[in-house]
Amino acid sequence: MNNHFMNSKWLYAFLLAPVISAVLALLHFGFVFKSGTAGFGIVILLILYFDRLKQAKDVLLIMAAFLFSIVGDWFLSNMNGDAGMFIFGIVFFFFAHIGYFLFALMNGRMKRIFTFILLAGYLLFFAMKLYPNIDNTTLMWSALIYLVISCLSLGAAVGLRGSPVAKWAYVFGIFLILFSDTIIAYKEFVGYNELNYLILPTYYLAHIAIVFSIIKKRITE
Numbered sequence: 001m002n003n004h005f006m007n008s009k010w011l012y013a014f015l016l017a018p019v020i021s022a023v024l025a026l027l028h029f030g031f032v033f034k035s036g037t038a039g040f041g042i043v044i045l046l047i048l049y050f051d052r053l054k055q056a057k058d059v060l061l062i063m064a065a066f067l068f069s070i071v072g073d074w075f076l077s078n079m080n081g082d083a084g085m086f087i088f089g090i091v092f093f094f095f096a097h098i099g100y101f102l103f104a105l106m107n108g109r110m111k112r113i114f115t116f117i118l119l120a121g122y123l124l125f126f127a128m129k130l131y132p133n134i135d136n137t138t139l140m141w142s143a144l145i146y147l148v149i150s151c152l153s154l155g156a157a158v159g160l161r162g163s164p165v166a167k168w169a170y171v172f173g174i175f176l177i178l179f180s181d182t183i184i185a186y187k188e189f190v191g192y193n194e195l196n197y198l199i200l201p202t203y204y205l206a207h208i209a210i211v212f213s214i215i216k217k218r219i220t221e
Contacts, residue, residue: 022036025204034077057106105156111155122150123147157171
């Protein structure tokens with residue numbers, strides 16, 4: 001694919017695929033469409049970097065993160081109250097965050113003060129709201145470790161260098177994942193269900209924002 005095409009704003013049209021998939025998923029058309037924002041994200045990134053995948057190790061991490069997200073989402077979508085399935089879902093989403101975290105570090109640096117404040121706030125949230133309601137030790141540790149990597153991912157995202165648009169789109173995407181996961185935590189551990197309607201829209205929009213960020217990055221390279 002030539003450089004002129006790679007520098008074209010028409011690349012943003014690729015985002016129509018995950019957007020349509022997200023809409024169909026919200027209309028309950030099944031897991032294929034639920035996984036579509038991440039799945040189409042992988043396809044789009046492969047198209048953008050197909051001729052330089054070996055050099056684009058950071059983008060490969062995002063593809064891996066999307067793949068882990070699909071697997072994690074499958075476990076959560078089929079858990080039906082099974083704590084084991086929930087734990088497996090957390091594990092795969094943990095690996096997804098490793099990908100997001102390493103991508104950000106490869107393109108910037110950790111914002112230490114921001115990360116410290118964010119992590120302190122979420123650890124307080126865990127101690128006061130979640131821990132008293134978790135009676136499964138494995139689940140408790142899984143949730144805690146996942147909370148830590150989620151905060152680290154956002155802290156690293158805030159330290160991205162490069163195009164401001166690409167940076168803040170990526171930050172927005174990681175923030176939305178953290179926001180969606182916070183609502184899930186309230187739902188599963190506290191029994192608070194009033195915000196459940198935001199879980200999937202924010203999760204899908206997170207993938208779209210991250211792909212938008214990578215497209216912007218590719219255009220400006």
